[in-house]
Amino acid sequence: MNWKVLAVGLLLIVPLVWVLAKGFGHDPHAIPTVTVGSRASDFDLPTLEGERVRLADLVGRPVVLNFWATWCRPCVAEHRTLQAAAQQHAGEVVFLGVLYGDEPERARRWLAEVGSVYPTLVDPAQRAVVDYGVAGVPETFFLDRRGVIVHKVSGAISAGEIEGVLRSMP
Amino acid sequence: VTRLLWVLSLAAALAQAPAPLPTPEPSTPAALAEPPAGPPVADPAAAAARATALAEGLRCPVCQGLSAAASQAESAVAMRARAEELVTLGYSDEQILAFFVSRYGEWVLLEPPRAGRHWLIWAAPVALLCLGALVVAWRMTAARQVLAPEAAAAGDDPYERRVLDELDRS
Numbered sequence: 001m002n003w004k005v006l007a008v009g010l011l012l013i014v015p016l017v018w019v020l021a022k023g024f025g026h027d028p029h030a031i032p033t034v035t036v037g038s039r040a041s042d043f044d045l046p047t048l049e050g051e052r053v054r055l056a057d058l059v060g061r062p063v064v065l066n067f068w069a070t071w072c073r074p075c076v077a078e079h080r081t082l083q084a085a086a087q088q089h090a091g092e093v094v095f096l097g098v099l100y101g102d103e104p105e106r107a108r109r110w111l112a113e114v115g116s117v118y119p120t121l122v123d124p125a126q127r128a129v130v131d132y133g134v135a136g137v138p139e140t141f142f143l144d145r146r147g148v149i150v151h152k153v154s155g156a157i158s159a160g161e162i163e164g165v166l167r168s169m170p
Numbered sequence: 171v172t173r174l175l176w177v178l179s180l181a182a183a184l185a186q187a188p189a190p191l192p193t194p195e196p197s198t199p200a201a202l203a204e205p206p207a208g209p210p211v212a213d214p215a216a217a218a219a220r221a222t223a224l225a226e227g228l229r230c231p232v233c234q235g236l237s238a239a240a241s242q243a244e245s246a247v248a249m250r251a252r253a254e255e256l257v258t259l260g261y262s263d264e265q266i267l268a269f270f271v272s273r274y275g276e277w278v279l280l281e282p283p284r285a286g287r288h289w290l291i292w293a294a295p296v297a298l299l300c301l302g303a304l305v306v307a308w309r310m311t312a313a314r315q316v317l318a319p320e321a322a323a324a325g326d327d328p329y330e331r332r333v334l335d336e337l338d339r340s
Contacts, residue, residue: 031231032275101244125255126248133273135231135245 031135033152040065040143041131045098047119048108053096055147062093062169063143064162067134068120069102070110074156075138079114082140085162086118093166096121098128100137144169202269206260214258221254224266228253229278237280 040063044054055063066082068075086095097120099107104122111120123129132141135154142151142165151165211217225239230246238246238253249270256266270278282288317328 032277034271034275035273038272101247125251126244127252127255129245129248130252130270130273133275134248135274 031133031154033133033154035133035141035149036152038149040141040147040149041128043121043123043128043131045121045123045128047121048099048104048111049119051119053119053121055143058094059147060145062145062166063141063147064093064095064166065098065132065141065143066096066157067098067100067129067132067137067139067141069100069137070106071102072100072137078138078156079116081157081159081162083115083117085159085166089166090117094118098123100129100134101126142166142169202256202261202265204265206256207262207265208260210260211258217254217257220257220263221250224253224257224263225250227267227280228270229274229280231274231278 040055042055044052046052064082064085066078068079070076082095082097086093089095095118097116097118099120099122107120121128128134132139132149138154138156140153140157141149144150150169153161153165211220222239225246226237228238228249230236230238230241230243230249232243232245233241236246238249240246253266253270256269261269267279276283282291284292
């Protein structure tokens with residue numbers, strides 16, 4: 001056996017296998033979440049009904065911020081879950097929706113049909129979308145009492161996830 | 171009724187909010203905490219052109235290998251708008267890129283920065299090319315060394331020498 005060839009072969013193949021193994025170990029479409037652990041960007045946005053909501057005014061309460069759109073199926077699917085959680089934690093946790101790439105009028109009509117116990121904010125410049133590092137919808141951010149993002153869920157959220165995160169909040 | 175419910179919910183959350191925590195930290199994204207490096211850009215066309223150039227180096231979060239400049243996805247449009255807004259305010263290209271990295275991670279840069287461990291990515295192809303050239307040179311030298319003794323014994327052309335030897339034998 002030619003040991004030199006074997007050594008050179010291993011030298012080339014082992015790193016390649018390591019790189020491939022590392023690559024297969026994670027979802028290539030997953031977007032890194034870098035805002036978790038940082039202070040949430042402040043916003044001062046109108047609701048679908050015209051009232052203004054400023055995040056800084058909510059400091060002291062946990063906030064659940066859900067980016068959604070009527071054209072997004074997972075958003076529609078998670079709507080009831082979020083509503084139920086908002087009702088369960090009414091007065092303790094502030095739930096807010098943020099409309100993403102959708103017409104306010106369409107969202108108003110849809111919410112009038114299905115109902116909502118918390119307001120949805122309109123962000124015409126979509127500034128909050130970038131400030132929170134939102135890639136697509138639905139994305140749900142959990143802010144603790146200090147206004148720090150402690151968790152983010154991409155995709156439709158479950159009741160268990162909401163409860164788990166809210167319970168873990170100090 | 172729905173509107174009343176969430177207004178009450180929001181009011182209850184605000185009313186029951188415990189005493190505000192000590193002075194909240196600034197909620198502006200850290201990358202934008204510093205003042206703009208330059209004066210505001212008054213020319214909208216110049217601002218748009220610079221924002222487009224910046225967006226060409228940013229990854230569209232929901233696309234496959236497309237820049238934020240080349241995509242019409244909601245998040246890409248939002249990124250372009252935010253870039254243009256920051257350009258108009260006078261932020262430098264470096265500040266704006268740092269802002270996007272702080273929101274989406276280094277993943278958002280289509281081209282890895284030429285700094286720190288990223289140098290490995292830039293240097294690896296050149297290093298591999300040099301390694302290949304070294305291997306080829308080494309193999310050629312080794313082949314020459316094998317042929318050299320025969321050439322020394324048989325003159326300049328080993329083939330000619332072998333033919334002459336055969337003729338001598340016959």
